[in-house]
Amino acid sequence: MILENRTLEELKPGDTAELRRLCTVDDVLAFANVSGNHNPMHHHAKDGDGDGQAEIVVPGSMVAAFLTAVLGTVLPGGGTLSRALEVRFPNRAVAGDELVSRVTVVSVDRAEGLVTLDALVTRAADGLVLLEGRATVQAPRTKVAYDTRDMPGLIVQRHRHFEALLARAAPLPALRTAVVCPEKPDALNGALLARDHTLIEPVLLGSAARIAAVAAELGRDLTGIEVIDLPDPVAAAAAAVALAREGKVQALMKGHLHTDELLRPAVDRDTGLRGRRRFSHVFVMDVPGLAHPLLVTDAAINIAPDLMTKVDIVQNAIDLALSLGIEQPKVGVLSAVETVNPALPSSIDAALLSKMAERGQIKGGVVDGPLAMDNAVDMAAARTKGITSPVAGRAEVLVVPGIDAGNMLAKQLTYLSHAEAAGVVIGARVPIILNSRADDDMARLASCAVAALYDLWLRDQNRAGR
Structure with missing residues (x-):
């Protein structure tokens, strides 16, 4: 002007x-x-x-x-x-x-x-x-x-979307959660902080001696919290999965162990927590300046997903978005370009996913692709490219072509755009909370709030026979 x-x-x-x-x-x-x-x-x-x-x-x-x-x-x-x-x-x-x-x-x-x-x-x-x-x-x-x-613009960094999630989860009963190997200060403090906010009721599995030592280091009292002494991380993860299968806990939470050590028993066909769909990871991100939470998937589990795996990834993300109160999630399937190019497999997958959603093979949200990153999240970019779509410029869920793109996108948002990221694995019988050592207190609390809201939604769906 x-x-x-x-x-x-x-x-x-x-x-x-x-x-x-x-x-x-x-x-x-x-x-x-x-x-x-x-x-x-x-x-x-x-x-x-x-x-x-x-x-x-x-x-x-x-x-x-x-x-x-x-x-x-x-x-x-x-x-x-x-x-x-x-x-x-x-x-x-x-x-x-x-x-x-x-x-x-x-x-x-x-x-x-x-x-x-x-x-x-x-x-x-x-x-x-x-x-x-x-x-x-x-x-x-x-x-x-x-x-x-x-004139340069300003963006205010605050946690308004995560604060809204915490407020939404506050009235819910604490989610009984198996916390696996909380043997470092960040892992144990995250679980105890979520307990303080009545988001979870932790059951701690790992070395009882190391857990007690970390609690003493933090100045925290473990009185009233169940601790199951399993010094071997593999055994602790297997025991946590067994508790979930038996209905004794409603969620799993990663402590100080590798993600694959936690997920390996969970994906076991006979004794694990497999549901109807593939496991996939969703980052729920609070991005400064963005008017809504942004879901990014899959940035942690599926390395190079094929089309049918992407169907599960999209449906899992839509389900999670619905559980967070997004009434009709707008899903942008990302590629390097916004037109179908036979030489670019991600653009073909994106177009097929969009058509599958049109035909009811993916339910609960509006799916469009291929979209490039700019015209997925920015209305001006979408208009410049001449894209007419209910998703373009308004995407609430971003589906990436593979783990490389997803991981880089999530970390760029975190470290360059100062976003906060809550991480949850969907597709199992129970939500699995994945926290990074770099996560701050708000990100850890938000992950637990997301798990609690998804658990409520999942139970409602099961009661309705869906």
């Missing part, structure tokens, strides 16, 4: 301009960080005045900043410098309000180069006055035009 200022010579009394701005939670958090104003009245998770309600009141100085945006952007516009601002705040805005900031020229002092303007900020919904006052500015004398797209 090209903006052009109004110079001192062009201004006259009665000139008016306004800007509308939706004030989001992210805006308030960004302002708190930039200004250093950490008043808990303005934090989405804080009860700043002790009334029992979390506050997201927009700071008065932020409302005034929206007003100065009109002065510096529109009237007079580029080159304007504030000289004085006298305001009062009759009422308060809260995050989610759309604000209308309006200025009107009262007088122009061409000799001094000063312009005085009446200032008003109202709530768009009902006209409630939030700010009223008067501004004096040094008006620009030179014509300036500039492109607003040149």
Whole structure:
């Protein structure tokens, strides 16, 4: 968008301009960080005045900043410098309000180069006055035009999607979970933290001596927690799978052992936890700036899946998305391009998966592919490529061609885009929680919340005979 200022010579009394701005939670958090104003009245998770309600009141100085945006952007516009601002705040805005900031020229002092303007900020919904006052500015004398797209953007890093998952899982009964070899601080602390949040009821399998030593190192008490002494990781994993088969636990959780050591007994045809479909791994990712959780699959188990394995991967991901409250998951099947190319097998698989979903062979979601990464998640990219699809630019689930692409995508989102990742294996009789040593507390809690929500959904489906 090209903006052009109004110079001192062009201004006259009665000139008016306004800007509308939706004030989001992210805006308030960004302002708190930039200004250093950490008043808990303005934090989405804080009860700043002790009334029992979390506050997201927009700071008065932020409302005034929206007003100065009109002065510096529109009237007079580029080159304007504030000289004085006298305001009062009759009422308060809260995050989610759309604000209308309006200025009107009262007088122009061409000799001094000063312009005085009446200032008003109202709530768009009902006209409630939030700010009223008067501004004096040094008006620009030179014509300036500039492109607003040149302004760098900001992304607020927070855990809003994971916080929503935790809130959704909070009322559920704790999921009885076999935690295999929690013999390192990160593994044991993750399980105990999830217990503190009543997400899981852990059963600890591994070396009792090492588990006790780690608990002492963490300063945690294991009283009331069942510990099964199995120093051999292979035996501990087998025992955990047996507990799940017998219905004594509703989930498995990886501790300090290799993933294949945990999964090997789980995939055993005779004594394992096989269900109707192949096992597949799903990352549930909280990506800063993205309006919804993003599911990435499969980045951990199936190395080079064939078409029928991808059918299971897609269906598993749709089921998990449904369990998280995504009503009709939009699944983008990724390839290097968004057109079918016989020389590119992933593009053919993507097209077939899309058609299979059309014909009801994959149920519960909308599947489209092939899509390249850009036009799967970005509406502008999808429009530029001329793609008309309910999924393009809106994908909530990304299905990758193979484990290399999936692993790289998940780690790029984590380390370059500052996303958090919760990891769960789907397709077994019970959810299997896979945590990385690099996961922080929120990621570990979110993994347990995802498992609890999926377990509830799975039980509902079984009761319905589906």
